[in-house]
Amino acid sequence: MKGVLKKISQINFGLMSPEDIRKMSVTKIVTPDTYDEDGYPIENGLMDPRLGVIDPSLKCRSCGSKGGDCQGHFGSINLARPVIHVGFADTLHKILRSTCHSCGRILLTDSEIVDYKGKFEYLMNNEDSLTNIIKEIYTVARRDKCPHCEEEQEDVKIDKPVSIVEGNYKLTPSEVRERLEIIPDEDALLLGVNPEVARPEWMILTVLPVPPVTVRPSITLETGERSEDDLTHKLVDILRINQRLKENMEAGAPQLIVEDLWELLQYHVTTYFDNEASGVPPARHRSGRPLKTLAQRLKGKEGRFRSNLSGKRVNFSARTVISPDPYISINEVGVPDLIAKEVTVPVHVTEWNMEEMKECIRNGSDVHPGANYVIRPDDRKIRIYEETKEAVIDKLEPGFIVERHLKDGDIVLFNRQPSLHRMSMMAHEVRVLPYKTFRLNLCVCPPYNADFDGDEMNMHVFQTEESRAEAKTLMRVQEHILSPRFGGPIIGGIHDHISGAYLLTRESATFTEEQVFQILRKAKMAIPDRTGETWSGKQIFSLLLPNDLNMVYKAEICRKCDECLKRECKNDAYVVIEDGQLLSGVMDEKAYGAFAGKILDHIVKEYGTDRAREFLDASTKLAISGIMKAGFTTSTNDEEIPLEAKERIEIHLHKAEEKVDQLIEAYENHELEALPGRSLEETLEMKIMQVLGEARDKSGEIAESYFDINENHAVIMALTGARGSMLNLTQITACVGQQSVRGGRIDRGYNERTLPHFRKGELGAKARGFVHSSYKEGLDPIEFFFHAMGGREGLVDTAIRTAQSGYMQRRLVNALQDLNVKEDGTVMDNRGVIIQTTYGEDGVDPAKSDYGKVVDLDKLIDEMRIKSGK
Amino acid sequence: MKHEMVPDHAVLSKSESNKVLKKMDIHLEQLPKIKSDDPVAKSIGAKEGDILEITRKSSTAGKFITYRLVKD
Numbered sequence: 013m014k015g016v017l018k019k020i021s022q023i024n025f026g027l028m029s030p031e032d033i034r035k036m037s038v039t040k041i042v043t044p045d046t047y048d049e050d051g052y053p054i055e056n057g058l059m060d061p062r063l064g065v066i067d068p069s070l071k072c073r074s075c076g077s078k079g080g081d082c083q084g085h086f087g088s089i090n091l092a093r094p095v096i097h098v099g100f101a102d103t104l105h106k107i108l109r110s111t112c113h114s115c116g117r118i119l120l121t122d123s124e125i126v127d128y129k130g131k132f133e134y135l136m137n138n139e140d141s142l143t144n145i146i147k148e149i150y151t152v153a154r155r156d157k158c159p160h161c162e163e164e165q166e167d168v169k170i171d172k173p174v175s176i177v178e179g180n181y182k183l184t185p186s187e188v189r190e191r192l193e194i195i196p197d198e199d200a201l202l203l204g205v206n207p208e209v210a211r212p213e214w215m216i217l218t219v220l221p222v223p224p225v226t227v228r229p230s231i232t233l234e235t236g237e238r239s240e241d242d243l244t245h246k247l248v249d250i251l252r253i254n255q256r257l258k259e260n261m262e263a264g265a266p267q268l269i270v271e272d273l274w275e276l277l278q279y280h281v282t283t284y285f286d287n288e289a290s291g292v293p294p295a296r297h298r299s300g301r302p303l304k305t306l307a308q309r310l311k312g313k314e315g316r317f318r319s320n321l322s323g324k325r326v327n328f329s330a331r332t333v334i335s336p337d338p339y340i341s342i343n344e345v346g347v348p349d350l351i352a353k354e355v356t357v358p359v360h361v362t363e364w365n366m367e368e369m370k371e372c373i374r375n376g377s378d379v380h381p382g383a384n385y386v387i388r389p390d391d392r393k394i395r396i397y398e399e400t401k402e403a404v405i406d407k408l409e410p411g412f413i414v415e416r417h418l419k420d421g422d423i424v425l426f427n428r429q430p431s432l433h434r435m436s437m438m439a440h441e442v443r444v445l446p447y448k449t450f451r452l453n454l455c456v457c458p459p460y461n462a463d464f465d466g467d468e469m470n471m472h473v474f475q476t477e478e479s480r481a482e483a484k485t486l487m488r489v490q491e492h493i494l495s496p497r498f499g500g501p502i503i504g505g506i507h508d509h510i511s512g513a514y515l516l517t518r519e520s521a522t523f524t525e526e527q528v529f530q531i532l533r534k535a536k537m538a539i540p541d542r543t544g545e546t547w548s549g550k551q552i553f554s555l556l557l558p559n560d561l562n563m564v565y566k567a568e569i570c571r572k573c574d575e576c577l578k579r580e581c582k583n584d585a586y587v588v589i590e591d592g593q594l595l596s597g598v599m600d601e602k603a604y605g606a607f608a609g610k611i612l613d614h615i616v617k618e619y620g621t622d623r624a625r626e627f628l629d630a631s632t633k634l635a636i637s638g639i640m641k642a643g644f645t646t647s648t649n650d651e652e653i654p655l656e657a658k659e660r661i662e663i664h665l666h667k668a669e670e671k672v673d674q675l676i677e678a679y680e681n682h683e684l685e686a687l688p689g690r691s692l693e694e695t696l697e698m699k700i701m702q703v704l705g706e707a708r709d710k711s712g713e714i715a716e717s718y719f720d721i722n723e724n725h726a727v728i729m730a731l732t733g734a735r736g737s738m739l740n741l742t743q744i745t746a747c748v749g750q751q752s753v754r755g756g757r758i759d760r761g762y763n764e765r766t767l768p769h770f771r772k773g774e775l776g777a778k779a780r781g782f783v784h785s786s787y788k789e790g791l792d793p794i795e796f797f798f799h800a801m802g803g804r805e806g807l808v809d810t811a812i813r814t815a816q817s818g819y820m821q822r823r824l825v826n827a828l829q830d831l832n833v834k835e836d837g838t839v840m841d842n843r844g845v846i847i848q849t850t851y852g853e854d855g856v857d858p859a860k861s862d863y864g865k866v867v868d869l870d871k872l873i874d875e876m877r878i879k880s881g882k
Numbered sequence: 883m884k885h886e887m888v889p890d891h892a893v894l895s896k897s898e899s900n901k902v903l904k905k906m907d908i909h910l911e912q913l914p915k916i917k918s919d920d921p922v923a924k925s926i927g928a929k930e931g932d933i934l935e936i937t938r939k940s941s942t943a944g945k946f947i948t949y950r951l952v953k954d
Contacts, residue, residue, distance in 0.1 A: 836906070836907075838906060840912070844908070844912050845911075845912050845913075845914070846906070846908065846912055846913055846914055846949075847914070848948070849906070849946075849947065849948045849949065850943070850946070852942055852943075853940040853942045853943045853946040854940065854942040854943035854946075855943075856942065864942075
């Protein structure tokens with residue numbers, strides 16, 4: 013088989029004739045046994061040596077090649093009586109229904125035949141699909157009387173899966189076959205059976221092909237027992253019944269017994285092809301497990317197509333649970349030593365790395381920087397064992413390939429499913445670490461959408477220099493800090509990075525020199541000379557900023573006051589950086605957070621990805637040391653408000669509910685004016701929603717006014733954008749607010765009311781799902797029920813959304829995957845046809861753009877203003 | 883043709899067509915197609931084999947020029 017290269021010019025699909033099957037067969041299979049007492053395969057048995065060999069030490073009796081090279085040969089079983097092939101039962105039924113049972117002609121008039129033949133030729137010449145016209149013929153060709161021989165036709169029915177019944181008489185497969193044999197070739201063509209490659213009667217089996225042993229290998233268990241493949245079991249059944257049927261027929265047994273056996277043979281052949289055919293009890297193994305026969309091997313998710321042909325398993329890959337490590341770089345991935353010793357990198361031995369490779373071999377496969385295999389120039393692969401080590405080292409010379417263990421600095425591909433965008437697969441540098449999980453920097457959680465509640469990720473090791481080089485330039489994590497989705501950073505600080513930076517840089521944060529040195533030491537930053545002065549947190553953070561950085565922006569904590577006080581901002585939300593010194597403003601999500609970080613964004617765009625990586629690694633480490641210096645925790649105490657506040661909220665909510673009642677009263681008295689384009693009911697709903705929405709927001713504001721951002725960690729997190737929102741806090745402390753289903757207030761349940769606790773047609777706040785209580789106070793049963801309704805809708809929506817968007821993405825990707833952007837920016841498909849003359853019509857790579865634009869002029873002007881303003 | 887949603891179409895002369903093809907380094911067949919019985923093609927009298935230059939508004943680039951080959 014080796015070295016045979018041929019180009020496929022055409023593929024024809026057809027049926028195998030009994031002659032074809034016999035010609036292909038190397039032996040007739042007669043005995044239902046496999047091996048004799050000595051363990052040798054029986055001649056003419058199911059394991060006949062002519063069917064091919066598996067054992068590499070044996071030679072095939074049919075083709076002479078060794079086991080492994082011989083792909084196997086088919087045998088055949090002569091069936092004592094013909095049986096119907098399950099896969100064709102439907103087609104057979106349709107053909108019988110459309111042909112005359114006595115003369116075998118198609119049930120079409122001569123003029124119809126001429127008509128359809130013309131259409132057939134036309135479609136075939138145009139290489140168009142014939143499916144529709146064949147379907148039409150099958151519906152037209154149903155007559156009570158044959159137009160050719162005037163014979164009355166009886167209705168032919170199919171009794172699933174394989175019985176064909178005419179009137180009240182069940183046709184035997186032999187009778188069916190006789191009828192099919194007399195169908196002329198021209199008529200068969202109109203029925204969709206191309207006489208060049210198939211005949212209708214070939215759908216009835218008279219001889220059964222027996223697949224080679226390579227298709228159904230037997231397994232030898234540890235106990236020495238042989239266990240046969242399911243297919244072999246099924247073939248044994250077929251042979252047994254076939255044998256009995258033949259004997260009974262020869263002995264002239266009564267018709268009834270023969271028919272029973274025939275039926276049984278039909279059952280076994282049916283389940284041999286498909287063990288899940290409807291109407292047939294599945295054939296079972298001795299243990300009660302249904303057998304996996306031919307159709308089951310191919311079908312479904314675990315079938316040959318979906319799991320072996322569309323999907324493949326790969327070598328040099330690893331998968332394990334992930335956990336965080338804030339002290340490794342974003343470019344790195346922590347690889348457990350266990351994995352590092354398993355997956356390998358092929359290294360070509362040269363004079364220069366000879367010693368290193370010898371050292372690896374000396375370490376062997378159990379000690380870390382070791383090696384597992386050596387490949388000689390003649391392509392022989394040698395496993396390194398304790399005993400063979402020295403011999404291998406002696407023979408080692410340039411030209412050998414050593415498969416050495418993964419070590420620090422190797423480039424690997426790291427991936428988390430679902431791989432929805434290109435940042436789901438990025439190249440990382442290896443860092444071999446103890447224990448059993450992959451470690452990754454927290455900043456790369458957003459692009460992978462990873463967390464550490466048990467997520468697992470995959471790692472693939474590059475095997476060629478080209479792939480490594482390509483991955484290093486195109487796929488490295490630092491090259492993906494900016495997302496092509498919106499041209500801003502997708503990798504950046506999260507959670508405690510942001511809280512930490514805030515605690516460090518807020519106005520009140522001052523540190524003694526001793527404390528500063530402790531923080532810097534912990535963050536592994538350079539320790540400056542002693543000056544004896546106290547430091548502000550802003551000064552510490554400025555150490556990380558490039559010396560020529562100039563920026564102005566409003567921080568995440570900005571309250572969007574009517575008049576901006578700029579540098580005198582009370583919240584310290586106006587960030588000014590001059591020559592790399594943070595003069596005012598705090599560092600929060602807008603500084604270097606994922607999806608929002610302005611400073612990070614600026615550094616990537618102006619100073620390049622190397623600098624950005626350094627900044628991100630250092631600033632997150634600094635923030636972590638900062639947060640550890642201060643300590644950070646939250647509890648429900650953070651959502652505690654004084655009694656006075658509770659009373660104010662209560663009064664406010666009460667007023668809002670009264671307002672709703674007034675609106676309803678106005679509506680009932682027909683005093684309500686409809687808004688333009690809305691009915692009276694819609695107007696009422698809108699107004700109520702508005703009042704209740706405002707009520708919740710206002711109660712939140714009241715609660716908020718009692719929070720102290722300097723003391724309250726929950727508020728720090730919400731305002732800096734680290735985690736949670738003010739709305740979350742409002743719902744915990746003040747009021748949960750209106751629950752909604754389908755975008756409106758809750759209006760379903762009982763007849764004209766949501767629950768039997770209310771009057772029919774009641775429209776009040778509570779009756780339609782307004783939750784007055786806060787989470788902390790607790791919900792009453794009615795509120796709880798409405799809350800569950802709203803919550804359920806949320807869950808269902810997310811489930812549906814993921815399914816729908818997943819399918820949409822799949823179709824989009826399938827449509828776009830072969831498109832290609834050429835050097836001059838034209839977008840072409842794989843045939844070279846132009847799709848777009850300039851990519852995106854403006855030729856901009858969004859990942860290299862400034863939030864989708866080539867330049868942001870306002871930003872440039874702002875920077876220049878700072879430079880010239882000093 | 884006067885409607886704001888219909889972009890400007892213009893038939894290119896032979897020399898202009900060749901220039902465009904040369905600039906993009908492509909054969910005629912690699913261009914996107916437009917039917918010769920397309921209302922726009924009919925109204926400007928484009929014949930089979932002509933190249934149309936289409937100038938349309940673009941949300942990313944402001945103005946965008948593309949080409950189409952007239953086919954039957």
